[in-house]
Amino acid sequence: MSSAQGMAAAAARRWEDRYVEIAIARLLRIGVFTAWFVVLGGALIYLHRFGRTAPHYGLFAGEPADLCSVAGVVRAALHLRGRGIIQFGLLLLIATPIARVVFSVLAFALERDRLYVVLTLIVLTVLLFSLSGYAG
């Protein structure tokens, strides 16, 4: 390959990287906005129902089991429970950077960058393991 072709290939890769970055930034912004409004919606229900009760954060008791797993949170949110909807919004927020990593796997695969597909899959595995409930 001549050096001119090499430079063109490098420029094309930079451009692809740049394109991917812009798409990722948009994805992150959509994720954060959606999560923010879902949490706000849950907050209105929660405060409407429990606004006059006493807070109890000085003593650590842990959350009820249904607010501790992805499936439980989704169920609680579908029942339109305020705390369930808030927790669902928080899950969306946690999912936003995870979606970014999934997106990066695809982007590296399109660039045929096998090394980085593998490295990114390692990061994704760690993230999913953490959320699975088996960690800790």
Next chain:
Amino acid sequence: MNVFEFTVLIAAGSFAAGLLGSLTGLGGGVVVVPLLTLCFGVDIRYAIGASLISVIGTSSGAAAAYVKEGFSNIRIGMFLEIATTLGALLGAFLALHIPTAAIAFVFGLTLLYSAYTSAQPRMEAVAGSRQPDPLATKLRLNGSFPGPNGPQPYCVYRVPAGFGLMFGAGTLSGLLGIGSGAVKVLAMDQAMRIPFKVSTTTSNFMIGVTAAASAGVYLSRGYIDPGLAMPVMLSVLVGALVGSRILARAKVQVLRYVFSGVVVLLGIEMIYNALRGKL
């Protein structure tokens, strides 16, 4: 005080934390936990869970602004995220198993260190005669960023040392629910000699993924309370957004000193309370 009043007060405090954190560059996360524990008497485990959530929000929200500048290096970011996410898992594991007073003590020390580094002028490290790390070439970490005279190439040095420090940064992030920007700067600027423009934006990108790795553990162990995390997450984000809007036309030097002073006081109080076994 009922839940409604409590929520409004937490929201006001978190707004201030997000605003000052983004104006001074220290990040809102470092003051959310001391604010909740010292001022509102919240158990430190709930406080860390809420803070972690807010860190994911501010990091992901700010990414759009950073990408516009076009300096981040996604390969450096992804490679180092292996270290930070594994460290974050370890940090979250430690948080589940060590006494809360020990967590508070480490938190206090981290606050003092953050204040110290933010008071130091950030010096661009000069590579000098040191050879670029062959590992960096193999991993294609070297890159270039747009400069005034065309693309400015840069090389990455001491990859294993940087990777190790990033593992430590991830552990602190998972243990304390913060972005741990101070340690990331140490790893990327000082060890790996990555130019500021690249390291700042790349590290911001990594914070959200790192925090997500420990947030999963915190969620499944019941450390994330929706009633508490809600006002923190909603208002830290708004505060950070407002902060980034006024940053361009604000004189932040004085504010930075004041905020660093507050961080030092909070650090001392965290350590004092930890030693008395009150946190």
